[in-house]
Amino acid sequence: MSRLEKGDAVFATTTIVNDGSVPGYPEQHVFAEAGSMGMLVNTGHLEEDPNQEVLLVAFTDAAGNPALVTCLPDEVSGEPVATH
Template identity: 40%
Template sequence: MRIEDLDIGDVVFAAHAITDDGSIPNGLEGEVLAEAGARGVITMIGHVEEQPERSVFLVRFEDKNMTLGSPIGCWAEDLTVESRHETIPGGFKLS
């Protein structure tokens, strides 16, 4: 499945560490907003006015306590539909 085919409410994962590029109000540029592999949910899908063919996804990622954070604007290349961790019988995760 392609990221572009997803909809609001779909689960995604951070393809890499997502950092503040300076566009978060009152944020710290370079701060890690979502760790690589973090699970999130799409809350809105939009487009950049200057690039209407390019989608931007608002995603709320879970932290280590499984608490959803504030929405983060992500490009399709920031996201993946597959977890970086595999669960094996017994509930153990491989990374």
């Protein structure tokens, strides 16, 4: 992935669902379908594995609700994603 910066548009490469780690949303809640655009809010690393980069992305779900979601680098792209 090319180096992304805060504020960059990113696109979900897969359907992103709540794995139970986002409070206030039911497990399996869909935050973004593949191809959906979000905005990169911040980057960081897992405390348990400093080599694992994580990305904090703001998505708006199908109901229009905004949510901050932690994604792995392979779950988003800086380029639009074909969804066919």
